[in-house]
Amino acid sequence: MKHNIRLTGTGGQGLILAGIILAEAALLEGKNAIQSQSYGPEARGGASKAEVIIADEAIHFPKVQESDYLLAMSEKAYEKYSAGMKDGSVLIIDTTFVEERPNAKAKTTYAIPITKLAIDATGRELTANICALGVMSALGLVGEEALKKAILNRIPKGTEELNMKAFEAGKNAAEA
Amino acid sequence: MSDIRLMQGNEACALGAIHAGVRFYAGYPITPSTEIAEIMAEELPKYGGKFIQMEDEIAGMAAIIGASLTGKKTLTATSGPGFSLKQENIGYAAMAEVPCVVVNVQRGGPSTGLPTSPAQSEIMQSKYGSHGDRGAIVLTPSTVPECFRLAVRSVNLAEKYMTPVILLMDEIVGHMREAIDLEEERKAEVYDRKKPDCGPEDYVAYAPDENGAPVLAPFGAGYRYHVTGLTHDETGFSTMVPEKVERVNRRLVDKIENNKEDIVMWEETCTDDAESVIVAYGGAARAAREAVELLRAEGKKVGLFRPISVWPFPDKALTALAAKVRSVFVTEMNDGQLAGEVKKVIGGKVPVDGLFVMDGEIMTPQEIADGWKGANQ
Numbered sequence: 140m141k142h143n144i145r146l147t148g149t150g151g152q153g154l155i156l157a158g159i160i161l162a163e164a165a166l167l168e169g170k171n172a173i174q175s176q177s178y179g180p181e182a183r184g185g186a187s188k189a190e191v192i193i194a195d196e197a198i199h200f201p202k203v204q205e206s207d208y209l210l211a212m213s214e215k216a217y218e219k220y221s222a223g224m225k226d227g228s229v230l231i232i233d234t235t236f237v238e239e240r241p242n243a244k245a246k247t248t249y250a251i252p253i254t255k256l257a258i259d260a261t262g263r264e265l266t267a268n269i270c271a272l273g274v275m276s277a278l279g280l281v282g283e284e285a286l287k288k289a290i291l292n293r294i295p296k297g298t299e300e301l302n303m304k305a306f307e308a309g310k311n312a313a314e315a
Numbered sequence: 316m317s318d319i320r321l322m323q324g325n326e327a328c329a330l331g332a333i334h335a336g337v338r339f340y341a342g343y344p345i346t347p348s349t350e351i352a353e354i355m356a357e358e359l360p361k362y363g364g365k366f367i368q369m370e371d372e373i374a375g376m377a378a379i380i381g382a383s384l385t386g387k388k389t390l391t392a393t394s395g396p397g398f399s400l401k402q403e404n405i406g407y408a409a410m411a412e413v414p415c416v417v418v419n420v421q422r423g424g425p426s427t428g429l430p431t432s433p434a435q436s437e438i439m440q441s442k443y444g445s446h447g448d449r450g451a452i453v454l455t456p457s458t459v460p461e462c463f464r465l466a467v468r469s470v471n472l473a474e475k476y477m478t479p480v481i482l483l484m485d486e487i488v489g490h491m492r493e494a495i496d497l498e499e500e501r502k503a504e505v506y507d508r509k510k511p512d513c514g515p516e517d518y519v520a521y522a523p524d525e526n527g528a529p530v531l532a533p534f535g536a537g538y539r540y541h542v543t544g545l546t547h548d549e550t551g552f553s554t555m556v557p558e559k560v561e562r563v564n565r566r567l568v569d570k571i572e573n574n575k576e577d578i579v580m581w582e583e584t585c586t587d588d589a590e591s592v593i594v595a596y597g598g599a600a601r602a603a604r605e606a607v608e609l610l611r612a613e614g615k616k617v618g619l620f621r622p623i624s625v626w627p628f629p630d631k632a633l634t635a636l637a638a639k640v641r642s643v644f645v646t647e648m649n650d651g652q653l654a655g656e657v658k659k660v661i662g663g664k665v666p667v668d669g670l671f672v673m674d675g676e677i678m679t680p681q682e683i684a685d686g687w688k689g690a691n692q
Contacts, residue, residue, distance in 0.1 A: 159492060163321040166494050172321065174492040178431055199604040200680050201491045 141194040142280055143203040146271070147220045148212030148233070150178055150187040153268030156293060158189030160272060164281040164289035165193040173198045186215060193280060208278065210271055211237050212253065231274055233267070249274060249313055256308045266305035269294070273309020283310070318498040324462040324488040325350035325392075327495055328418060329358065331466030332390045335505050337416070338364035341378035342391040343371050346430045347486040348420035351392035372397035376404035379415045383408075384542065386508065386533025388470055392418035396427055398437060398444070405479050406445030407544045409567065412521070412529050414473035414508065416466070418482045420489040421597075423675045432675035433486035435597055438652035441481045442626045448564060450571025452578060453481040453626040455597045459493045463500045465623070471506035472578060476570055477528040483625065485648070487598025487677055511538060521549040521563075527570030571627060580623035581632050585611065589618030591691055592636055594645040594657055596622050598677060603646055605680035610687060617687065625653060630660045637661050644687045645669040646678060666690075 146154045158174045165172035176189045190203040205225040211217035212233040230245040235254035257270035276283045294302050329351045340355040356366040369375040372393050379389035398419045408415055421437050423429025442451040452472050454465045473480040509530045511518050520540035521529045532538035545553035546560050585607055595603035600621045610617040622629050642665050645654040651671045658667045668690035672678045
């Protein structure tokens with residue numbers, strides 16, 4: 140078992156944090172995980188990519204080559220990273236920013252207005268990354284409990300309720 | 316008990332340095348090493364240590380030398396452009412024999428290059444970047460736990476051999492996160508700097524111990540001695556007497572070269588039955604490790620030789636391996652810097668080929684496997 144996950148979008152959307160949380164959740168379940176990232180020199184607005192590999196076996200090469208799961212939270216990110224999807228893989232697009240369209244490599248596509256859902260649930264756009272993790276909780280990569288625990292480990296104190304609302308909104312949308 | 320965390324290499328490096336007893340950090344933050352400064356700024360005060368952000372990298376290097384002379388274990392961290400700026404003072408620390416650790420988290424160069432992308436192009440600079448002859452200790456980690464371990468070892472070796480030690484990381488290991496068992500890593504042994512075993516009146520600062528290193532008393536402890544970047548005799552005062560000049564220059568090389576058995580580190584994977592060996596280190600060794608698996612799956616008897624100390628280079632170990640294999644293949648994220656040393660060690664006994672990348676991205680296992688196949692038809 141080896142899952143290659145790519146979380147992509149724009150700098151400032153919190154995708155690197157989402158990647159860290161996903162990897163930490165996998166560790167909490169006793170699996171191996173590696174998280175890496177690439178970003179430009181900008182603090183906000185540049186392309187942002189976080190990668191997570193979750194496996195039962197040891198992971199040496201730290202980068203995702205072809206994704207089993209691609210989350211695209213910007214049109215540019217979709218255009219850039221959909222080419223790196225594995226045939227028969229899973230695609231998650233945030234339809235707030237990404238236009239829905241057919242994708243021949245996707246076995247399953249989750250077209251969900253992630254950022255809009257997050258704003259509706261919490262009034263805060265910056266919870267979109269946690270909402271995206273809610274969507275991903277429906278994919279069975281890591282258990283919901285571990286994910287929630289990992290989220291609570293990494294978010295600022297006092298924002299627990301807010302982030303859990305965003306998480307539930309994403310999860311419910313994915314399971315609908 | 317275990318305490319497993321998801322951690323960046325930079326964070327593991329900082330925590331390792333603190334475990335080793337580093338209590339003073341001075342530097343100027345630069346991507347991709349900045350997290351080390353951030354963590355030291357936050358953590359050092361909890362241990363009674365001090366953190367200073369200096370006006371530039373040159374001053375950061377000077378400050379850790381000064382602090383080290385008071386007996387503190389000291390650290391600075393930087394990347395390419397900052398590493399270039401530090402060279403003059405690294406030479407000063409080597410000449411004045413002041414222990415300190417310089418972390419260089421390598422990014423793309425030359426100049427400001429690629430601030431957020433990896434490279435391994437300071438292999439030669441880490442040994443020869445400062446003028447003059449000297450022995451150099453340069454360690455390079457491949458995993459997050461190894462960042463912790465080698466930070467501890469860098470401090471230990473600096474204190475034991477009274478020399479600046481370079482911990483040569485790269486953006487790959489610096490920024491990636493993986494599991495580390497802190498409980499386990501914190502069992503690592505720590506070496507403390509020797510203190511003079513005589514009174515101030517009999518003290519000769521630069522008289523070498525059995526390792527060839529001086530025993531420098533902490534400034535302020537009542538021992539008076541002179542510290543200079545000029546070539547000096549055992550009192551620390553400058554000299555131009557040829558025998559004395561030769562003696563100190565020879566000692567600066569020999570205290571490392573004669574203790575290679577104690578210093579060199581390497582790792583071999585699948586080399587027992589190997590007919591060819593891939594040489595890789597740091598972040599790139601992670602790709603090479605999977606390349607070995609790909610080639611083994613095709614029935615090719617390939618092993619991996621990973622230098623952990625790039626300087627001193629593990630020449631004996633590679634020579635022994637070269638006697639058993641038919642070819643050597645080096646892969647690194649530069650134009651073949653360590654491959655030059657590998658060729659020197661192999662001395663033409665077997666062919667040495669390589670895959671050298673300078674595009675700001677780690678080579679893939681498949682690219683290494685294909686490169687190896689191209690060279691071993």
